Amino acid sequence: MSIRAGIVVTGTEVLTGRIADANGPWLAEQLRTLGVDVGHVVVVGDRPDDLLAALRFLTGTGVPLVITTGGLGPTADDLTAEIVGLFQGRPASLDPDLEQRIGAVVERLMALRGWRADAESTAAGVRKQAQVPVGATVLEPVGTAPGLVVPPAAGRSGPVVLVLPGPPGELRGMWPAAVAAAPVADLLTGAPELRQETVRLWGTLEAQLAATLRDHDAELAGLEITTCLREGELEIVTRFEPDAQPAYDRLLAALTEAHGDTVFSTGPDLDAVVAGALVERGLTIATAESCTGGLLAGRLSARPGSSDYLLGGVTAYANSAKEALLGVPADLLASHGAVSAEVARALAEGARARFGADVGVGITGVAGPGGGTEEKPVGTVHLCVVGPEERLERALRLRGSRSMVRDRSVTMALHLVRQLLLGGPPA
Amino acid sequence: MSIRAGIVVTGTEVLTGRIADANGPWLAEQLRTLGVDVGHVVVVGDRPDDLLAALRFLTGTGVPLVITTGGLGPTADDLTAEIVGLFQGRPASLDPDLEQRIGAVVERLMALRGWRADAESTAAGVRKQAQVPVGATVLEPVGTAPGLVVPPAAGRSGPVVLVLPGPPGELRGMWPAAVAAAPVADLLTGAPELRQETVRLWGTLEAQLAATLRDHDAELAGLEITTCLREGELEIVTRFEPDAQPAYDRLLAALTEAHGDTVFSTGPDLDAVVAGALVERGLTIATAESCTGGLLAGRLSARPGSSDYLLGGVTAYANSAKEALLGVPADLLASHGAVSAEVARALAEGARARFGADVGVGITGVAGPGGGTEEKPVGTVHLCVVGPEERLERALRLRGSRSMVRDRSVTMALHLVRQLLLGGPPA
CATH class of the missing domain: 3.90.950.20 (CinA-like)
Structure with a gap:
């Protein structure tokens, strides 16, 4: 059985569509290759209660891993680290070494851009970003924000929460360290591969495909088949664990037999x-x-x-x-x-x-x-x-x-x- | 007080990032102009239990309106209408008139594209799309899928669920009818306008901005201020109800005073x-x-x-x-x-x-x-x-x-x- 995870994407800018979320789907795909199946991605604004509700919801679905993205900046509306610490029973405190390292990054960035800044306000921002829930593992910043791995406090149950920054470049840069960190790596051990295959048709109606799938239903156990109509293209994506490979081969044969003249790809887009x-x-x-x-x-x-x-x-x-x-x-x-x-x-x-x-x-x-x-x-x-x-x-x-x-x-x-x-x- | 709503985006293709969700943010922005504030957007795959869990979660947040998008196609993985009906205590049954209307649309589409299809499989797909939870209001299809307004069954409490199709063109085409439908229109009556203003800076650090906001914190009650760093640009978006306009004017004055040389827009992108x-x-x-x-x-x-x-x-x-x-x-x-x-x-x-x-x-x-x-x-x-x-x-x-x-x-x-x-x- 594959492991399940939930994702929380924070940021009013994402919730209101000013920025399209690139992180949830990217994480879902990375997790799939590690054998982890994502059930829900919850997008929340920068409000403590909404973030807490999302963490509670995902915890209630029973997943052992929750990943958050965003809300790690220096402004007051960035509150993910604090809220996750609170949720896990691990209050935050200043990590002075981390504060120094972030300070150095900020200084270098400002010099690079030729921007000037009031030293005091910069220091306050850096101090905020260096707040770490007690007992959490710090993931070194790729930009200015550190990531965090926050297990539940001793005596509590619930998922490990992995806290990642919002800018996609920072998040992706931090990912290798995140999956290598002990509490996450331990969870991933033994998860089976989750395969994903795609067939693309041009000129078959969704209703015709539905009929083909109904006809072969009995032979397709173990496959999670989803179809999606995109700009006239009918995309059939199937996810399965390795032992269902024969069922997938049967599906591919059935599709080729019924709709071979409209199949233009069995993989690439x-x-x-x-x-x-x-x-x-x-x-x-x-x-x-x-x-x-x-x-x-x-x-x-x-x-x-x-x-x-x-x-x-x-x-x-x-x-x-x-x-x-x-x-x-x-x-x-x-x-x-x-x-x-x-x-x-x-x-x-x-x-x-x-x-x-x-x-x-x-x-x-x-x-x-x-x-x-x-x-x-x-x-x-x-x-x-x-x-x-x-x-x-x-x-x-x-x-x-x-x-x-x-x-x-x-x-x-x-x-x-x-x-x-x-x-x-x-x- | 503004009304709150929750959104459920369905589709494994969205959850796994094969398609970027355009609907959640679009709906959030439409709702804002109607005085409705979206707290959570939940993305779920095409799995009944995950969809039910999302509906339960949003209901638990106390919102009077939940909007779903997607999962209204003719294939078996499209199950939103059925699950929402189940959740609201309204089992689905065939609407024969609707079946005829959808059938006519499908026929016209196929003729237009010159596609051929087995009549029986087409009819089965149409019949599935014409299943309507008892007592729900049908919104006429823009593509082939009808929308639905599904209030809780008599004697139950909970939000009105508005069920909309996934393809953005269909969803947007159906929106005017959706907000005009009685159960939705009744909810929206009396919601105050929710204003949103944006200031864009180029060359101010997030930490500097944070300091400015801290200095003026006492004058800014009633404003929900979020900042977002996007490709070097610092975007400050403020949402507020009309009576907080003076506070917004104070914010704008403070920003102009502290960072006027980096403000390149007080509105347009x-x-x-x-x-x-x-x-x-x-x-x-x-x-x-x-x-x-x-x-x-x-x-x-x-x-x-x-x-x-x-x-x-x-x-x-x-x-x-x-x-x-x-x-x-x-x-x-x-x-x-x-x-x-x-x-x-x-x-x-x-x-x-x-x-x-x-x-x-x-x-x-x-x-x-x-x-x-x-x-x-x-x-x-x-x-x-x-x-x-x-x-x-x-x-x-x-x-x-x-x-x-x-x-x-x-x-x-x-x-x-x-x-x-x-x-x-x-x-």
């Missing part, structure tokens, strides 16, 4: 599939984007090593830029309009020619909320991919907000590239 | 500040990006109406593209290397010239994880912004992952544009 195909075939790619404004190039360049295939791209927002930088003929723009299949084609061909790439991608559309007409409403997008031998085109009518239209257009363009390079289900 | 400055001054902008691969252009084009100032950009990954599309001299690339202050300047000037823009931005750097050298390690980034009268440059040594280096470079470039256009704290 769309971006990785496209990158793999470009590398495999030794092809280069370049983009010409209007409504997506560089997001396709941004996504193609997100992977390490992408300079092996991505030569570059042009964001041509103004028509003058489409003409000057991509050679789109002025009369084509005048006669068909910037949002047209003809211009998408000229963009793709322009990108291919100007960058000397094997594959060119053109995107033009109306992302909204303004700019729509009766003939070309918001959400109208034309895509074109031109390769060495073939050209594929697609006209879309997308729904949703400006950012949804832009993101979805990029995804559809990547599916079109995938289809051009690999065949498989049509975009 | 950096992107909005830059966009506003461009519009105000009637200037256009163009970008030339290497390591950020189009993300700056993507961010500049994210706002509606951005075509008023953004002419476009070039992502020049390959050196050949830097030469051909932006006129960076080959000997400059050879003598200084692509990652250099000289090339950043040539990129900015190239973007300005090729697009005929008033402002040109150049970014070149080593995003990693590979490609670093002793002289130019991963995280080395050169920025240049060229305007009508002035040129600003900045050399960075950033830490963190590839995506962190890229995102931070884009933010720093925007700060440099802000400084060029508006002065204020140096980037």
Whole structure:
């Protein structure tokens, strides 16, 4: 049996959506590879009572490990260390050595940025960050905040609470030390591996998949199957302990038999599939984007090593830029309009020619909320991919907000590239 | 007193980070404008017991309203409607009219995409989505899933549970009907407005701010102040009910007095500040990006109406593209290397010239994880912004992952544009 854990993400900025939480999911995935299954992620604001309630809730679910992120800064609203200490029956006190080490970090940071600060206020902040619940293990700061491993006080029961900082870079930098700290390492000993496999379909409805899963239900014991519809893609993720591998093999066979013509990946995501195909075939790619404004190039360049295939791209927002930088003929723009299949084609061909790439991608559309007409409403997008031998085109009518239209257009363009390079289900 | 609410986000795909939750924060912000304060967002996987535990926890916090998102699809792992019905003492049964309406939507969707499906499996999925807890109010589907308003059964106490679909487009489309539905509308009646104001600093340390807040603590009753350090920016968000407005005015005066030289906004975020400055001054902008691969252009084009100032950009990954599309001299690339202050300047000037823009931005750097050298390690980034009268440059040594280096470079470039256009704290 795998171990379970709960996560508390603190910070009013996360709760109110000003910052998207990157830590909960990252921790859940790290824990999975260690055989630890996360049941709940609770996001709370910077309020003592709400944080206490979250700790009580997760303790009540019976998990042996709770991880908190955030709330370790020098301001008064950062109260995680204090509250966790209170919860575990371990009041905090100043750790003078730690205070010195944090002070040195803060000084170095200020010098680096050329910022000036009042010595007294800096010292007060440092002193706050050096408060440690008695008996807790200190994890050395990666930024200015130390992490903490806080077991329940002697005579109490409950989970070990691992307290980590909020900035993702600091949290990730501290993770190896956190899992190596004795109270955490002891918990993890003996947890079995938790496998996770993904199958991706394009062109199968969720209802059809549901029928396939129902038909094979009896053969799939030991698998936790979740399906998720994402921008038209049906993603099937299965988690299982090693002894259920034969059941997973049966699932994969059933999916291939029922929906093989729509399976475009049994692992890597769309971006990785496209990158793999470009590398495999030794092809280069370049983009010409209007409504997506560089997001396709941004996504193609997100992977390490992408300079092996991505030569570059042009964001041509103004028509003058489409003409000057991509050679789109002025009369084509005048006669068909910037949002047209003809211009998408000229963009793709322009990108291919100007960058000397094997594959060119053109995107033009109306992302909204303004700019729509009766003939070309918001959400109208034309895509074109031109390769060495073939050209594929697609006209879309997308729904949703400006950012949804832009993101979805990029995804559809990547599916079109995938289809051009690999065949498989049509975009 | 404002009303409080809790949110449950369901879906193993969210819990494990395969999909970032966009709904919890969006709902929290919508609720705030209605005078409803969210204390906890709980993310749970597709497991009945975990969902029940989350509902029990939020009910235990005493909130009169709980909102769930996700888990309304046709597959067996989608179980929110059933579990919420169970929790509220309202068993589900088939709503035949709703079944017909959903069936029509599914048919139309399939026809639109040209997908074929087995009629029986489609019908089974539709039938599952048309199960409604007895006595619940149905919110018409925006996609295929209906929403539900589920009060506790007669004789029971507890919160009204509002059940909404997971896809953000569907959830947002359904929101107006959800808040208008009687059991929700009744709750919201009389909730006072909850104000939220933001001050953004660049160049003040969190510890300095903490000292300022401590000094003025006695004058700030009624304010919930949270501070958040984000990519070097110190963001101070204050929430308060209308009668605490004078306290907020005192806070703003104190911040301005202590840190006025680092305040770059008392409201809009950096992107909005830059966009506003461009519009105000009637200037256009163009970008030339290497390591950020189009993300700056993507961010500049994210706002509606951005075509008023953004002419476009070039992502020049390959050196050949830097030469051909932006006129960076080959000997400059050879003598200084692509990652250099000289090339950043040539990129900015190239973007300005090729697009005929008033402002040109150049970014070149080593995003990693590979490609670093002793002289130019991963995280080395050169920025240049060229305007009508002035040129600003900045050399960075950033830490963190590839995506962190890229995102931070884009933010720093925007700060440099802000400084060029508006002065204020140096980037």
